[in-house]
Amino acid sequence: MNTYPNVSQTKELIKQLVSIPSPSGNTFKVIQFVENYLQDLNVETHRNRKGGLIATLPGVNNDEHRMLTAHVDTLGAMVKEIKSNGRLRLDLIGGFRYNSIEGEYCEIQTSGGNIFTGTILMHQTSVHVYKDAGDAKRNQQNMEVRIDAKVENAEDIRNLGIEVGDFVSFDPRVQMTDNGFIKSRHLDDKASVGILLQLIKRIKEENITLPHTTHFLISNNEEIGYGGNSNITPQTVEYLAVDMGAMGDGQSTDEYTVSICVKDASGPYHYALRTHLVNIAESNDIGYKLDIYPYYGSDASAAIRAGHDIIHGLVGPGIDSSHAFERTHETSLIHTENLLYHYLQSKILSY
Template identity: 35%
Template sequence: MTRLPIDTDYLLETLGKLLSIPSPTGYTDTVVRFVTRELEKMGLEAELTRRGAIRVVRQGSRREGARAIVTHLDTLGAQVKALKDNGRLALVPVGHWSARFAEGARATIFAEKGAYRGTILPLKASGHTFNDEVDTLPVGWDYVELRVDAMARDAADLERLQIDIGDIVAIDPQPEFIDNGFIVSRHLDDKAGVAVALTALKALQQEHAVTPVDIHFLFTIAEEVGVGAASILTPNVASMVAIDNGTSAPGQNSSEFGVTIAMADQTGPFDYHLTKRLVELCRDNDIRYQKDVFRYYRSDSASALEAGADVRTALITFGVDASHGYERIHMHALRSLSELVTAYVSSPVTIKRDFEATAEGIKGFTRQKTVEAEQALTPDIENEELGPQS
C-alpha cells in the first residue's frame, strides 16, 4: 500500500479557514495569500501568475513527465448590475448558479471605500404585503435584489455609499461541521478540494515521500467562469488530476462517501489510461470508490485541454448533495481523496513514453484492447513492444 496517513484535524481546520475567506471569481487575492502562506509553512516555495494562480513544485526523481494536482480557489458569487430607484441592487451571477439558491442569502458587497452587508431577497418578499404573490413570483436573477444594510432609500443614497455597478458580491457560506462527519456549507466547491490538496501535500512533506517525478500542485482562480487551468501548466507536465465536486443526485452514481471517479463530463471522456490507473490505486489501497458520468459539468481539466495543453487528464471528486446550492459533503470522502492523491503521486510511472512530449513511431505507445484489434495482429506486430495499457 502506498497511501499515507492523513491529518484529518488539519483538513477540517483548513477547510474552515478557507470557507471564512470570501473568494468569488474576480476577488481572490486574500485566499491566494492564505494558501501561499500555508505552502510556505510546509517548507515549499510557491510561484504566482500575474493574476494569482498558484503553482508549487514538489521535486521528484526527475523533471520530465511531471504530474499535476489541480484545484480552484474561486467560488460562485455575484456582481452589481444596476443601482435601483428603491435603493436596492440588481445582480448578475458570477459563475453558473440558480437565483433559487440566492434568495435569502446573506452577502457582502465590496464597494470602493469599504464593505457593506446585505440580504438577497425576491422582489416580492413581504407576505404581509403581497400574500400569495410571494409564492408565484418566477425564479431568476431578474426577480431578486440585494437589500443593503445601510441608509439606502434610492439610487442617490447608493451612490453616496460609493456602491457602483460591477462591485463584487460575496455570498456567506454559512458552514456547519456536524459531529457525524457531514459538512454543510456553500462554496464546498472547491474549498473542500483545496483543503484535500493541502492535506495531501502536508502528508507528503511529513513522511518525506519520494515521488518518481515532480509533482505540481496547482491552485487556479477562475474555474467557475471557465478559465481554470488554461495558463498555469508548464510543458513538462504529462498528466493532471483535478479535484472537484461530484454530483450526488438522482440519476447519478456519485456518493458522499469514498472517492467518485469521473469517467466523463460534458466535454467528453477523461483519459482512459490515467482514469484506469486511479481506479487500480483505489483497489490496491483499499480506498472506497465509485464511478460516474457528469452531464452538465466541466472542470479545470477542460480549460487546460481547450488552451492546447497535451496532457492526460482525470477528475476525482467528493460527492456533493445540492451542488452549486447549499451543499453537503462527508468527511469520509475528503479523507479518501487525500489518501488517493498520496498514493497516486507516489506510484510508479507506467507510461514511460510520456517523459517526452513527442516520440517517433509507435514503440512504447499505449494500447486499448479490443477483440478486433487482437485478431488483426500479425506475428510481427505481436512481437513489437506495444507499451503499457495504463
Template identity: 35%
Template sequence: MEKITLDMEYLKKILLQLLEIPSPTGYTDRIVHFCGEELERLGIPFELTRRGAIRADIKGRTSSPDRALVTHLDTIGAMVRELKPNGRLGIASIGTWSSRFAEGARVTIFTDTESLRGTILPLKASGHVYGDEIDTQPVNWDNIEVRIDEPSLSIDDLLELGIHVGDWVAVDPLCEIRPSGYINSRHLDNKAGVAILFTAAKAILESSIKPPLDCHLLFTIAEEVGTGASVTLHGDVAEMVSIDTAPLHGGHNLCERGVSVAMMDSSGPFDYHLTHRLLELCRRHDILHRRDVFRYYRSDSASAVEAGNDLRTALVCFGVDGTHGYERTHFESLRATTELIAAYMLSEPVVWRDRFNLGPLKGFPVQPE
C-alpha cells in the same frame, strides 16, 4: 507502496479558514495570499501568474515526465449590475448557479473603499404584503435584489455609500459541521478540494517518501467561469488530475462517503490510462470509490486541454449534495479523496514514454481489445 498518515484535523482546520475568505471569481487576491502563506509554512516553493494562479512544486526522483494536481480557489458569487430607485441592488451571477439558491443569502458587497453587508431577497419577499404572489413570481436573477444594511432608499443613497455597478458580491458560507461527519456549507466547491490538496501534500512531506515524479500543485482562480487551468502548466506536465465536486443525484453513481472517479464530463471522456490508474490505486489501497459520468459539468481539465496542452487528464471528486447551493459533503468522502490523491502522487508514471512530446510508436500504450 507504504500508506501514509493523513492529518484530518489539519484538513478540517484549513477548510474552515478557507471558507471564511470570500473568493468569488475575479475577487480572489485574499485567498491567493492565504494559500501562498500556507505553502510557505509547509516549505513548498511556488510561483504566481500575473493574476494570481499558483503553481507549487514538490520535487520527485525524476523531473520528466511530471504531473500536476489542480484545484480552484474561486467560487460562485455575484456582481452589482444595477443601482435601483428603491435603494436596492440588481445583481448578475458570477458562475452558473440558480437565483433560487441566492434567495435569503447574507452577502458582503465590496465597494472601491469598504465592504457593506446585506441580504438577497426576492422582489416580493413578504407574504403579509403580497399574499400568494410570493409563491408565483418567477425564479430568475431579474426577480431578486440586495437589501443593504445601511439607510438606503434611492440611487443617491447608494452612491453616497460608495456603491457602483461592477462591485463584487460574496455569499456567506454558513458552515456547520455535525458529529455525524456531515459538513453543510456554501462554497465546498471548491474550498474542500483546496483543503484536500493541502492535506495530501502535507502528508507526503511528513512521510519523507520522495515521489517518483515532480508534482506540481496548481491553484487556479477562474474555474467557475471556464478558464481555470488554461495557465500555470508547462510542457513537461504529462498527467493532470483535477480535484472537484461529485454532484450527487439519483441519476448518478452515488458515492457520498467515498471518492468518485469521473470517466467523462460535458467536455468528453477523460484519459483511459490515467483514469484506470486511479481506479487501480483505489482497489490497491481499499479506498471506497465509484465510477461516474457527469453530463452537465466541466472542470479545470477541460480548460487545460482547450488551451492547447497535450496531456492526459482525469477528475477525482468528493461527493457533494446540492452543488452550487447550500452544499453538503462528508468527512469520509474528503478522506477517501485525499487518500487517492496522496497514493497517486507516490505512484509511478502512467506511461514513461510521455516524457517525450513527440516520439516513436514504441512504448505507446494499448487499450484492451
C-alpha cells in the same frame, strides 16, 4: 484503508477557506492565505498573471511531470444596477440559479475596500403585500439585495461608496456536525483545496520524495471556465483535476467515497489514467465510485481545450446539492486524500 492522520485539521482548513470570500474575479485574499500556508511549509510557489498560485514539489524524474489542480474561486455576483428604491440588482458569477441564493446573507465589497452586509431577497417577498410572492419568477428582474444600512434611494447607496461592478459574496454558513458531515457553500472546490494543502503537508512531514516532479495549481477562474488552461509545463504528462463529484438522480457518486469521473460535458477522460486510479483505489482499500457528470466541466477539460498534449483525469469528494446548499462527509475527504497520496507515489504510465 490507511489511517488519515489530519482529518480534523483538514476540516478546520476547509472551514477557514470557505469563510474567505472569493467569487471569481476577486480571489486575492484566499490566494494569499494559500500562499502563506505553503510558504510556512517551505514549499516553492509562484503566481501566474491571472492571479492563480503554483506550488512545486521536486521529484526523482524531472523529465516527466505531474500537475494537480483545485480551484479557490467560487460562485458569486456583481452589482448590476443601483435601484431607485435603495436596493441592488445582481449579475451572477458562475453557473447557478437565483432560487439557490434566495434569503441568503451576503457581503458587498466596494472598490474602496469597505464591506457592507445585506440579504438577497425577492422584491415581492412580503406575503402581506404581494399576492404573487410565491409564484413570481426567481430571476434578475425580481431579486435584489437589501443593504444593512439606512438607504432609501440610489444616491444614498452611492454615498456609501457602492457602485456597479462591486463584488457580492454569499455567506457560506459552514457547519461541522458531530457525526462527520460538513455543510457549507463553496465546498466546490475549497474542500479539494483543503485536501491538496493537507496532502502537501503530509508529504513534507513524512519526508517523501515523489517519483516525478509535481506541480499543484490553485486556480482562480474555474467557475468561469478557464482557471487551469495555462502554466502547464512542457514536461507535464498527467494532469489531474481535483474537484467535487456531483450527486443526484442517476448518479453513482455519494458523500462517503471518492468520485472518479469517467466523462462529463467535455467528453470522456483518459481511459488509461482512470484505470490506473481505480487500480490504486482497489489495491489500497479506498472507497470509490465511477461516475458521469452530464452538465460539468473541469480545469482538466479546459486544459485539453486549450491544446495541451496531456493525459487528463478528474477525481474528488462527493458533494450533495452542488452550486447550492452543499454537503459532504469526512469519509469522502479521507478516501480522496488517500487516493491522491498513493497516486502521487506511483510512476507515470507508458501511454
